[in-house]
Amino acid sequence: MNPASLASPKIDLERLLARIATLAEVGAIEGGGVCRLALTDADRDGRDLVVRWMRELGLAVSIDAIGNVIGVRAGIEDGPPVMTGSHIDTVRTGGRYDGNLGVLAGLEVVAALNHASVVTRRPLAVAFFTNEEGARFAPDMMGSLVYVGGLGLDDALVTVGIDGTTVGENLARIGYAGVAPISAPTVHAFVELHVEQGPLLEHEGVAIGAVTGVQGIHWTEFTVEGVSNHAGTTPMALRHDAGYVASEIARYARQVARKLGGGQLATVGHVTFEPNLVNVIPNRVVFTLDLRNTDADVLAEAVQRVFAHADAVAAEEGVRLSRRSLADFAPVSFDERIVARVESLARAQGHSVRRMPSGAGHDAQMLARLCPTGMVFVPSVAGLSHNVAEFTRDADIRTGANLLLALLCELANN
Numbered sequence: 107m108n109p110a111s112l113a114s115p116k117i118d119l120e121r122l123l124a125r126i127a128t129l130a131e132v133g134a135i136e137g138g139g140v141c142r143l144a145l146t147d148a149d150r151d152g153r154d155l156v157v158r159w160m161r162e163l164g165l166a167v168s169i170d171a172i173g174n175v176i177g178v179r180a181g182i183e184d185g186p187p188v189m190t191g192s193h194i195d196t197v198r199t200g201g202r203y204d205g206n207l208g209v210l211a212g213l214e215v216v217a218a219l220n221h222a223s224v225v226t227r228r229p230l231a232v233a234f235f236t237n238e239e240g241a242r243f244a245p246d247m248m249g250s251l252v253y254v255g256g257l258g259l260d261d262a263l264v265t266v267g268i269d270g271t272t273v274g275e276n277l278a279r280i281g282y283a284g285v286a287p288i289s290a291p292t293v294h295a296f297v298e299l300h301v302e303q304g305p306l307l308e309h310e311g312v313a314i315g316a317v318t319g320v321q322g323i324h325w326t327e328f329t330v331e332g333v334s335n336h337a338g339t340t341p342m343a344l345r346h347d348a349g350y351v352a353s354e355i356a357r358y359a360r361q362v363a364r365k366l367g368g369g370q371l372a373t374v375g376h377v378t379f380e381p382n383l384v385n386v387i388p389n390r391v392v393f394t395l396d397l398r399n400t401d402a403d404v405l406a407e408a409v410q411r412v413f414a415h416a417d418a419v420a421a422e423e424g425v426r427l428s429r430r431s432l433a434d435f436a437p438v439s440f441d442e443r444i445v446a447r448v449e450s451l452a453r454a455q456g457h458s459v460r461r462m463p464s465g466a467g468h469d470a471q472m473l474a475r476l477c478p479t480g481m482v483f484v485p486s487v488a489g490l491s492h493n494v495a496e497f498t499r500d501a502d503i504r505t506g507a508n509l510l511l512a513l514l515c516e517l518a519n520n
């Protein structure tokens with residue numbers, strides 16, 4: 107493998123599975139899932155555990171001001187590391203693999219190299235980035251976005267979450283407002299192993315996804331303000347019903363996605379009604395809209411159509427409508443050389459592989475602004491994710507981790 111190697115490093119599947127299971131006990135919820143929303147106490151406990159493992163593996167751990175944690179394993183030479191990693195925060199009803207697999211497989215690669223006394227030419231780094239999910243604080247991929255300079259630290263720290271508290275105060279509260287500088291980091295290459303979170307690989311019986319890029323993501327928060335009134339006495343023509351307007355926008359977003367086709371997606375995932383009572387016309391509704399597409403032009407068209415319809419319906423009903431952008435990320439293409447290496451290494455290791463874009467957002471899409479970047483997908487059973495029943499078979503985890511090991515060694519040695 108390289109002049110400093112004594113034996114071929116090997117992934118120890120049992121050790122990796124044990125770490126996945128142990129981390130999943132932190133914030134465990136019914137059904138086998140995990141709730142570790144970013145910067146909560148559960149997130150801190152998960153972080154503490156992973157940092158402990160990093161130190162036990164001999165990594166030099168640094169924590170930056172947005173709470174990204176990076177563990178570095180020295181190479182024969184100094185210089186920019188080859189980095190892998192992902193996130194360990196989850197949505198409120200998360201599975202145990204989303205993000206966690208990428209971080210813990212990175213640690214398993216380090217453990218395998220340590221065990222075989224292999225030192226790579228370049229340093230290797232394993233990272234977990236803050237608030238990838240964006241479920242508590244928008245935007246998603248916040249830590250990696252700050253890391254690559256796409257969002258100012260100060261702007262990130264004042265972000266208010268769904269419970270009214272800020273990123274900055276929660277980082278300080280859990281003890282992860284670190285001191286490592288985040289200006290202009292240099293990374294030789296970045297590779298993230300992740301579960302597919304969709305049905306394609308399983309459906310086609312393919313073992314590995316060579317991820318070509320990530321689709322565009324557009325999140326908006328709408329606030330509709332009407333007038334509360336009696337449900338039994340207010341004629342339909344005299345209503346200013348915020349609930350109706352919100353529902354109509356949601357219905358229309360889905361219709362637009364179906365009509366545009368070509369992979370356009372639309373999701374209304376969060377809604378609050380006020381006063382939320384059976385016999386009162388709602389006076390205030392706040393809801394989110396998540397629009398995605400691999401085609402930036404079609405995505406822009408979907409956004410434009412939904413916004414125009416929303417304005418028209420609000421005017422017709424006589425309610426006030428306001429919008430707040432929560433996230434706006436263009437589609438990202440990964441480095442062709444890394445995509446091709448994922449394909450050829452998968453084949454060399456005896457596995458089927460297909461190219462595919464990612465439907466979910468990932469830290470890798472931010473790292474792609476910084477250095478040659480790629481991703482490796484392994485199948486998700488029934489395509490389930492952001493669901494406590496998220497599951498990836500042990501054999502697929504082994505396949506993905508072995509590929510990650512080979513790819514990282516190649517990138518770190520050549």
Ligand code: GLV
Binds near residue numbers: 465467468
């Ligand atoms: C992150 O998981 C996202 O794609 O929303």
Ligand code: MN
Binds near residue numbers: 193238300468
């Ligand atoms: Mn993820």
Ligand code: MN
Binds near residue numbers: 197204239466
């Ligand atoms: Mn996720």
